[in-house]
Amino acid sequence: MTVPVAVVGGGLAGSELALQLAGRGVPVTLIEMRPGATTPAHGTGLLAELVCSNSLKSDDAETASGLLKRELRMVGCRLLEAAERTRVPAGHALAVDRTLFAQAVTDLVEGEPLIDLARREQTDLDLPPVAAIATGPLSSELLSTAIARHFGEEHLHFYDAISISVSAEALDEGAGFWGSRYGKGGDDYWNIPVDRERYEQLVAFLRAAPVIERRGFEDARCFERCLPVEVIASRGEDALRFGPLKPKGLADPRTGREPHAVLQLRRETRDGALMGLVGFQTRLARDAQRELLTVLPGFREPAILRWGAVHRNTFLDAPRLLDAAQMSTRRRGLFFAGQITGVEGYMESIAHGTISSLNVERFIGGRDPLLFPPETLLGALQRHCAGGGGPYQPMNVNFGLLPELSARRIERKRLYVERSLASLRRFLDGSGIEPRS
Template structure:
């Protein structure tokens, strides 16, 4: 297979990074980008790695989740982060770029690489013979989406991303929230935040008057899908009692610490999001509120007054696969090991996470061509934790995830200070990454 080029489908951040890593490994690669032959409703140029929603890659400091991932990618030789550093603009504590110059530079750099062929065309079907990396992002074309559905056998690639906020478990007030399942059926799998009538009415009033995020023009046509997963603020608009007969219904829930007490007036439930129980999802709280409003209003929920959010609720058009069911930690499809995927399509959120997935998928695609074993990063790194989450989360409740410290394996020692704790996470991650990368970059053993 050494003489066959790898095909990377999609020229966003993940595809750009994947193509570069493949080429840097000495393997020919064809990078397919459908723009400008086929336009996208979210993009405005034909440049590779166009930044659509923002020019920020998130926090710069390495004791922040995004910043740690930046640092890891610098160590791994990421082209995306190298260009972001080269074209950074002042943004306080964030890594932000001059987006036009950034994308143009990446486009020229890849186009001039002797082992990269840039093809401007829409790929409508998955390659059957060649090794390929799928990085088509949240707006995968309808034709390729149809073929991907056929390949996976799944009808639900989730064309509307309706996700509730996710909260760090340690930030939930255990003196208020209690564990229980409705009518005590099964194990006590939910955390329950009980409202008095007064608390509920204050929450309802704040929710129904909170400011919503604008809906993009190309998403308005699919707004009818909202009825199946109605935003919590829309439920509040329908009347004072609507939420109490929906996601906040208190029926069958009593605090086991006070078995003789009255049933709560309303209850917000949180469902465990990860195996370690560090992340909790606000059940039924899909929302289109602005992020600042989400924090303000949802901290009115009893027990969440100091909630630390690792992902805010979102409602926007999106396409992502059920990665826990479909992908191995190497980002290879179980059904076809010569097909890999990365970026928002696999359920990672954010520019840096897209580049990180592209790095791993591209590196492993090149290793397959060279007859080498694919690699998996340590779970103690931010890159490894993200990959582990998207390939091992519950397939039934899988939703996209950004970089955050809640998905990294906990430390052996308890550190109360969040800043100190995150610093130890960082130090452990970078030490483990250095050892792992040194071993995986040394003359590797070919597959037997």
């Protein structure tokens, strides 16, 4: 007899997880609190409701978003099929009619005989022996409290502060130097000197630049602990110089003197392809973030791979709390999926639900978890959730997460895609999963 599974949360990851398990013959109880209880961001009781943009990002084959979709098509992603049936014209992007999409997913779930859709709020972890929590960034207060009690409150983040991250190729190699403050720690940071004139331009820009307004369910008081760079700039002309841009201990080896201010970047991937601006968490609008990189010295182009943000986002410190299958290290059989694990974005959440379904099924069968190849974005998502050594933060997929290729820049994206799809096909063949076209 097949072990039944409880899935808590009927969002993107939870719906995909439930449909995938049912498609493999595993009975599922999908627990969704809406419409009886809701969140400030949701407006309906439909499953997989998109609460922000209706865009699932680019479908261009030579973008990271497009590659992720191609990988998901190969593994038979159910929600991607629903998205393609409800898409609206949006150029190279896959955008959907959000109501039609959510209705299509709801119909799929309600029409699946092995899924029991239970409309109730789950307020605790009193769940069957095999269960998956996929309640997303707006998990209810009672369930969040239960999760915090399970892991320890310090490991559940209620807000995240994300600094801007850029492609290493965007950096002007002649504009900075490698080193650490006071020479401690090796050449861990790329340091860009900022002279007084450029610094004053930066402060003026940050004070005037447009920001994304907080939504009603985001409490302004919570942001004091993770101040956006524009708020720091508003607190005084020298506030940035005593904060994220402080020059102390960073003498420029070309002059032997400490600059007026210093912008630091650190590697966010092992190969250094993704570089994060230290202390540059921000609520600036995206166009303003691009413009910011033209105001700052040291950038050849504003090639942002991860946007800065400060927002409500309940997520776990996954590398410390979950194993390779995204199962709690404190309770066997309790899995977590989607944004609550620290993946960021619609397609990333769907992808995580797909991956989790495979590993829940394998757990039931007493088999080791599947680890996708590092050359694939599915594998990159898994490895992101395993952590990279620094503070854990939510992440969208990008080519900087993949092992670096030594090829001309103009060819590199195409080669990333070709390598990924070939690697995934071999992996699926070897795992007994029939690849889709």
